[in-house]
Amino acid sequence: MQQYFVNGKADKLVTITDKDTIKHMFNVMRLTEGDEVVLVFDDGVKRLARVTNVQEHTFEIVDELFDNVELPVxxxxxxxxxxxxxxxxxxxxxxxxxxxxxxxxxxxxxxxxxxxxxxxxxxxxxxxxxxxxxxxxxxxxxxxxxxxxxxxxxxxxxxxxxxxxxxxxxxxxxxxxxxxxxxxxxxxxxxxxxxxxxxxxxxxxxxxxxxxxxxxxxxxxxxxxxxxxxxxxxxxxxxxxxxxxxx
Amino acid sequence: MQQYFVNGKADKLVTITDKDTIKHMFNVMRLTEGDEVVLVFDDGVKRLARVTNVQEHTFEIVDELFDNVELPVxxxxxxxxxxxxxxxxxxxxxxxxxxxxxxxxxxxxxxxxxxxxxxxxxxxxxxxxxxxxxxxxxxxxxxxxxxxxxxxxxxxxxxxxxxxxxxxxxxxxxxxxxxxxxxxxxxxxxxxxxxxxxxxxxxxxxxxxxxxxxxxxxxxxxxxxxxxxxxxxxxxxxxxxxxxxxx
Missing domain, CATH: 3.40.1280.10 (SPOUT methyltransferase, trefoil knot domain)
Known part of the structure; x- marks a missing residue:
């Protein structure tokens, strides 16, 4: 599943503001309402998120994912x-x-x-x-x-x-x-x-x-x-x- | 030291015939009589070689070198x-x-x-x-x-x-x-x-x-x-x- 990094912390409702990310999400990947992606905030936790409004670039967080692929050092x-x-x-x-x-x-x-x-x-x-x-x-x-x-x-x-x-x-x-x-x-x-x-x-x-x-x-x-x-x-x-x- | 691969086996006197190799040796590196390079023949052994004639692209083998950098498998x-x-x-x-x-x-x-x-x-x-x-x-x-x-x-x-x-x-x-x-x-x-x-x-x-x-x-x-x-x-x-x- 497509993954994006998002500055800031994970609120229940997220508005994407970075224009490169918006472009990739809605022009390249053509995400529509209900589509799911993985968002990673400053805390490094991956979260499953669902598009709630394409025009406003908003997502709701659906779930926390527990995979961590970082090296132990x-x-x-x-x-x-x-x-x-x-x-x-x-x-x-x-x-x-x-x-x-x-x-x-x-x-x-x-x-x-x-x-x-x-x-x-x-x-x-x-x-x-x-x-x-x-x-x-x-x-x-x-x-x-x-x-x-x-x-x-x-x-x-x-x-x-x-x-x-x-x-x-x-x-x-x-x-x-x-x-x-x-x-x-x-x-x-x-x-x-x-x-x-x-x-x-x-x-x-x-x-x-x-x-x-x-x-x-x-x-x-x-x-x-x-x-x-x-x-x-x-x-x-x-x-x-x-x-x-x-x- | 510059290294070159040469087809064939190592004779006492070697004539380089590959034109890319000749170009690199005598135009790029501008080797002159007495200069030394490493030549590697089909047997994979590195040999120290000295230019004997620039026009004829000939080398004499000076020494066998014993370093082998190949993986053991x-x-x-x-x-x-x-x-x-x-x-x-x-x-x-x-x-x-x-x-x-x-x-x-x-x-x-x-x-x-x-x-x-x-x-x-x-x-x-x-x-x-x-x-x-x-x-x-x-x-x-x-x-x-x-x-x-x-x-x-x-x-x-x-x-x-x-x-x-x-x-x-x-x-x-x-x-x-x-x-x-x-x-x-x-x-x-x-x-x-x-x-x-x-x-x-x-x-x-x-x-x-x-x-x-x-x-x-x-x-x-x-x-x-x-x-x-x-x-x-x-x-x-x-x-x-x-x-x-x-x-």
């Missing part, structure tokens, strides 16, 4: 600014794979230079992609998108996490393969994990040092070299496998 | 024909993630209808993408690409595998989460695995029955709904995690 994916539209790709795919948020920051070896105007525009676009992907993959929350203009602002966030992992190619080259497994085995439900990835050129030694200085752990992701936009998908899949399938 | 990803350029996406990403081959077949619910002419053209394009991705991710082999015009020809291949897994959304919906873990734990090095994925609309009940009839096992890939082109990446990542990292 909150995983924030942070990528050094990659080239082109790789963040758009990541916004869609990391949402499907359960990320709690997608962050990006200007890494030492990021080739692109994005000013604040460009970043605001890009963040808006990414947020829309994440919302669409969250609806399609029936998520309970829309991953937050945050693009940091300054690396210092990104670094200031690091204290808020229970665990920081850094995908580091050198770890993989040295044949290190156990660190990720070891770290994933330590996780407990509700923890906040930050998983950091470099841009195309990788992370600089200074960045690795800065991350390690606040307790980050470098981990390898196996023997093959993955593109910068593929590595986060491997990481999220592994986390899902360990915490959702192999439990 | 051969995983063939088979997808029902998906829409648009999703197979192009899969050719790149499944190569990075270690697939042995990418196959596709006309599934009952495939929307696209590709005739043999289109399929030949598409297979050529996919093979080029797989080769480029295999060079970038430093694979020892280029994944084979095979597009089946008839589903019967695809079904005829099923007998050649040690294990056939089918990603099945209904398994996920039923909350089944242990089957993939159970199956991956049984794998032993050298086995041939076929992992089947539906097109956008999924696999039909008749297809599931046909696969199960030859011993295929349906597995869920976790609670979130993934797009048809994302599910194979999750599967390959999980296999890599279990067989290469968690070992």
């Amino acid at each position: 909150q995983v924030v994916i942070a990528s050094g600014f990659p080239k082109g539209d790789k963040l758009e790709f990541l916004a869609q795919k990391t949402t499907e794979l359960g990320a709690h948020a997608l962050w990006a920051f200007p890494a030492d070896w990021s080739v692109v230079k994005w000013d604040s105007k460009k970043l605001t525009k890009k963040a808006d676009k990414l947020a829309k992609i994440a919302q669409g992907a969250a609806e399609q993959s029936k998520r309970n929350v829309i991953p937050q998108v945050k693009l940091f203009e300054k690396k210092t602002a990104f670094l200031a966030q690091l204290a808020h996490f229970d665990k920081i992992l850094v995908a580091y190619e050198e770890s993989a080259k040295e044949g290190e393969s156990a660190a990720l497994t070891f770290e994933l085995a330590q996780l407990s439900a509700g923890q906040k994990i930050l998983f950091i990835f470099g841009p195309e050129g990788g992370l600089s030694p200074a960045e690795i040092k800065a991350f390690e200085g606040v307790g980050a752990i470098t981990v390898g992701l196996g023997p093959r070299i993955m593109r910068t936009e593929t590595a986060p998908l491997f990481a999220l899949s592994s986390i899902s496998y360990v915490l959702e399938l192999a439990k | 051969q995983v063939v990803i088979a997808s029902g024909f998906p829409k648009g350029d999703k197979l192009e996406f899969l050719a790149q990403k499944t190569t990075e993630l270690g697939a042995h081959a990418l196959w596709a077949f006309p599934a009952d619910w495939s929307v696209v209808k590709w005739d043999s002419k289109k399929l030949t053209k598409k297979a050529d394009k996919l093979a080029k993408i797989a080769q480029g991705a295999a060079e970038q991710s430093k694979r020892n082999v280029i994944p084979q690409v095979k597009l089946f015009e008839k589903k019967t020809a695809f079904l005829a291949q099923l007998a050649h595998f040690d294990k056939i897994l089918v990603a099945y959304e209904e398994s996920a919906k039923e909350g089944e989460s242990a089957a993939l873990t159970f199956e991956l734990a049984q794998l032993s090095a050298g086995q041939k695995i076929l992992f089947i994925f539906g097109p956008e609309g999924g696999l039909s009940p008749a297809e599931i029955k046909a696969f199960e009839g030859v011993g295929a096992i349906t597995v869920g890939l976790g609670p979130r709904i993934m797009r048809t082109e994302t599910a194979p990446l999750f599967a390959l990542s999980s296999i890599s995690y279990v067989l290469e990292l968690a070992k």
Whole structure:
């Protein structure tokens, strides 16, 4: 069944005000009185809702649904600014794979230079992609998108996490393969994990040092070299496998 | 170091004849006498090679390298024909993630209808993408690409595998989460695995029955709904995690 995210909290009678949502509901899906959809409010609970008035875009809540498809830990994916539209790709795919948020920051070896105007525009676009992907993959929350203009602002966030992992190619080259497994085995439900990835050129030694200085752990992701936009998908899949399938 | 796949076997002196490879070596990378690259021949062994003559495109083999980045099992990803350029996406990403081959077949619910002419053209394009991705991710082999015009020809291949897994959304919906873990734990090095994925609309009940009839096992890939082109990446990542990292 079609799912939509709606800002605010669930009242008995809901009026949809977001114009993209209205357009999709009544122009694309052509919902009519009595049709049912799933609405997800800020509390992340899915609710079955029935159209009561097409012109006024109103729904009545019929039932609460109890399925929750969120990962048991909150995983924030942070990528050094990659080239082109790789963040758009990541916004869609990391949402499907359960990320709690997608962050990006200007890494030492990021080739692109994005000013604040460009970043605001890009963040808006990414947020829309994440919302669409969250609806399609029936998520309970829309991953937050945050693009940091300054690396210092990104670094200031690091204290808020229970665990920081850094995908580091050198770890993989040295044949290190156990660190990720070891770290994933330590996780407990509700923890906040930050998983950091470099841009195309990788992370600089200074960045690795800065991350390690606040307790980050470098981990390898196996023997093959993955593109910068593929590595986060491997990481999220592994986390899902360990915490959702192999439990 | 730049890596190239070369047809044939490794002689002491190698002449490159493939014109795309020549172009990349001498026009894009501007290799000159004495420069070194990695060449991978049909035997999958990486060899360090040095340019001996730029005009004649010749190399001498300097050394054998012993790194092997192939998954310990051969995983063939088979997808029902998906829409648009999703197979192009899969050719790149499944190569990075270690697939042995990418196959596709006309599934009952495939929307696209590709005739043999289109399929030949598409297979050529996919093979080029797989080769480029295999060079970038430093694979020892280029994944084979095979597009089946008839589903019967695809079904005829099923007998050649040690294990056939089918990603099945209904398994996920039923909350089944242990089957993939159970199956991956049984794998032993050298086995041939076929992992089947539906097109956008999924696999039909008749297809599931046909696969199960030859011993295929349906597995869920976790609670979130993934797009048809994302599910194979999750599967390959999980296999890599279990067989290469968690070992």
